[in-house]
Amino acid sequence: MNVHLAKKALADALNHVERIIPSRSSNPGTNLLRIDLTQDAVRLSGTNLELDIETTIPADVQATGTIAVPAHVFAQVVRALPGDDVTMNVQDTELEVTSGEFATRLQLVDPANAPTLAFPDSFDGTLPASALAETLSRVRYAAAVAEYQAIFRGVKVELGADRTRAIATDGFRLAYADLDAASGLTGDVIIPARTVDEIAKVLTDGDVELTADDAQLSLRTSTTRINAKLMDGTFPDYQRVIPDAFPVTITLAADALRDAVARVSVMADKTANNRVDLFVKDGTLQITAEGAYGRSQEALTVEQEGSESEIALAYNAKYLTDALTSLDGKLRLSFSGATSPSVLGDPDDASYLAMVVPLRTG
Amino acid sequence: MNVHLAKKALADALNHVERIIPSRSSNPGTNLLRIDLTQDAVRLSGTNLELDIETTIPADVQATGTIAVPAHVFAQVVRALPGDDVTMNVQDTELEVTSGEFATRLQLVDPANAPTLAFPDSFDGTLPASALAETLSRVRYAAAVAEYQAIFRGVKVELGADRTRAIATDGFRLAYADLDAASGLTGDVIIPARTVDEIAKVLTDGDVELTADDAQLSLRTSTTRINAKLMDGTFPDYQRVIPDAFPVTITLAADALRDAVARVSVMADKTANNRVDLFVKDGTLQITAEGAYGRSQEALTVEQEGSESEIALAYNAKYLTDALTSLDGKLRLSFSGATSPSVLGDPDDASYLAMVVPLRTG
Incomplete structure (x- = not known):
């Protein structure tokens, strides 16, 4: 067989499959990339036993068949190829990969050693x-x-x-x-x-x-x-744990809160849940953290609403930061209480919600 | 004391000093950054006991003195500051660092705990x-x-x-x-x-x-x-080990050799010195590598000179690649023999020379 491919098409397809294939494994054969050749396509497939991926590159193939090679070695060879095109040619027990003046002969492995993957034909x-x-x-x-x-x-x-x-x-x-x-x-x-x-x-x-x-x-x-x-x-x-009554709600820019928490939490005590304290009153959110090296604080002006005039509570700074990663633009932070979950979201977009449980500050 | 600084000037200066200061050390005090305040400058200094660095930031300082703080915590605080300007203010046992609505109070450490650094006054x-x-x-x-x-x-x-x-x-x-x-x-x-x-x-x-x-x-x-x-x-x-007689010399583009060695050496046996073989004859440099997974080769056209018509030898691919990192443009590779050192350099620039000893292939 003899297959001509664009290097970029092969490298891109290979990236998707190679990254899930374990480099070392106690299951023999799982480090293999399976290459199926049909009349009009090259199919690459692999598995980590939790996830199977197969990707198809359209190609003019002059013979059909199935081979297997060690995935990571093959990928290293492909990524380093000098030209824009690559020719793959199976000769006895070797796969010859050539591009420009460069040639590799890679030992084939019996494809029977690679896990057999079965993909469904119909989708709902x-x-x-x-x-x-x-x-x-x-x-x-x-x-x-x-x-x-x-x-x-x-x-x-x-x-x-x-x-x-x-x-x-x-x-x-x-x-x-x-x-x-x-x-x-x-x-x-x-x-x-x-x-x-x-x-x-x-x-x-x-x-x-x-x-x-x-x-x-x-x-x-x-x-x-x-x-x-x-x-x-x-x-x-x-659904049961998401609160629906919020005595205090504040609205501010998501990135302003994210940056302030990042700054203040430098001082947070990593051995005590990375605690940052929030205090909301009179349209101001005060963020503080204290640890072995000292104390940091920052105040942000916020739109404040709700039946209560103030609230004080604490979070693990990492949990608050993580929740903010998926939020941009306007942020509504709704407090159900000092020890019950807080809810974060975009007031103009109900398709995303984050919830963080405050630290017990005893 | 009260010092106003541009955040960027402080952060840049701090980068040079902080990176050498150990984060953990068995020598108490070496994790400290020393800050000396003079009338017209802030000086930051630190050491890893092999290397002392002190860097000076011009500044209008309202009082003089010396303080010390844990270097990495201070650097984290400075990098995260919100504004373009920063104010540092020593109050009793704390250094207050403020910028915009953000403030940190960092515990001071007695500067007597930091290593004393002495720099010479005259240079030759x-x-x-x-x-x-x-x-x-x-x-x-x-x-x-x-x-x-x-x-x-x-x-x-x-x-x-x-x-x-x-x-x-x-x-x-x-x-x-x-x-x-x-x-x-x-x-x-x-x-x-x-x-x-x-x-x-x-x-x-x-x-x-x-x-x-x-x-x-x-x-x-x-x-x-x-x-x-x-x-x-x-x-x-x-000087004694650099050869001066070269039976074979080739000239080619440094990056062409670097890329070819990178490609071919994917197949090199990592457990056998990462060996790549070079063979020069008739104006062609043939590079090959062979290992458990197969064999790669690439041919490069070169200008060949010298008293001998061919040479075959092998290198550790990493050593050859390292030597090529500092070379661009035209490369002259001079072979003194199959088992004696090879010399790499730019034929138009004698100010740099690299030498690599071939592998014994016996």
Whole structure:
């Protein structure tokens, strides 16, 4: 066989697949890239056993077949190629990759050693790919890191008849983001947060088709197919914990709050939950932090509303900063109480909500 | 006291000093930044015990004195300041730093805890600062890393009556770079390579004055004073090992060789000295590498001269790549033999030379 490809098309496709393939693994074969050649396309695929990705490059292929190579070595070779074009040629047990005056002969591995990937043929729903990626990315920060119980390390996606919603929470903070309904597909799935990161990188443009069963969510764009293993378990009833009465509400620029928290929290005590204190009164938000090295404070002018005239509470500075990352422009920060959750959002856009639980300041 | 400064001037000065100050250290006090206030300047200083740096910011100071603060906390505060201006004010045991609506009160540390730094008042020689920085930077890569004997981890600077030369070698490769003489100062010094990195960052423009004794090299620019501890010991007689007879010499573009070596060496065996093979004959340089995953090769057309018609030899790809980093434009690669050192340089510029010892391929 003999395949001519644009180097950029091959390198871009390879990027999507290579990044999920483990460089070292106790499962033999998972470090392999599978290359399927059809009459009119080259297909690259790989897996990390939680996520399968296959991407297709249109090409004039002179013979068909399947080969496998170590993914990361092949990717290094491709990225370093000198010319704009690359020729791949299978000769016995080697893949010859040539470009200009440069040639590599890469040892083939029996493709039977690579995990077999099966992608569905029919899909039930459709969403705009980049909008889905953004929705997932906006909430992903609120998922738990490794030390929490497993279900908190997932992102729940509610595929409703009226809307699609992504939710993440670790019990101390929560975020959700909404998107149009995926016409034709309803149901709830929980996707591991790490898988969400990879899916978001691949979904860049066009539409994405979706289908799901109990075990996996599958996605298909014009070039790429994805299977994502789903998580088992019961996601927390997040609606129940979001407060709806707010004695004090303030409105200000999201970036002003983000910058002030960043400055003040330099002094926060990293060994005491990175605590920053907020005090709202008379249209002023006072932010303070105190630790072993000293004390910082900053005052911001805010629009203040609500039935109470003041509130004092404290947060983990990191949680407040994380919640602000997905917010730009106008920010409404609504306090349900000194020890009950606060809600952050854009007053002109109900499609995103972040919630942070204050620190107990005893 | 009360000092007003431009934030940028303070942050830039702080960058030079903070980066050398250890964040953790077994020597109490070395994590401190010393701040000296004179009538017309703020001086920041710190040390890592191998290198002292003091930098001066012109300022209208309303009282004089000396304070000390934890360097990295102070630097974090300064970098995050909201406005263009900053006011520093000492009140009892605290340094108040204010900018716009933001204020920090940082606990002072007794400056007696900070190492006392003494800089000389008179200097013997002068060099252009950025040219000295570039000369040091061009050879620094050839110094040894930690596992070698100490003297190979230094950069020798020969302050001659006719020229200044910086030399580094680890026994397997060598580089030197020349500069004008430092009028008024002669002698040889050996500077630790890590210190060279820091000095090169600080020397950006204007002239630098130099003076040296047995123990330290001192430098002074219009804003900055530096003491660098020197290394004891005998630097290898590098002139003796540079060959002067070359049976084969090739000339080509430095970046063409650099790129080809980068591509081919993807296949090189990392456990076998990262070996790449070169074969020169009939005006062609053939580069090959072979390892567990396969074999790569590339051919480059070169201008070939010399008494012999061909040569075959091998290098550690990293050593060859490092030597090429400081070379641009036309490159002359001169082979003294298959197992004796090769010399790299610009045929139109004798002020820089790199040498690489081939691998024994026996």
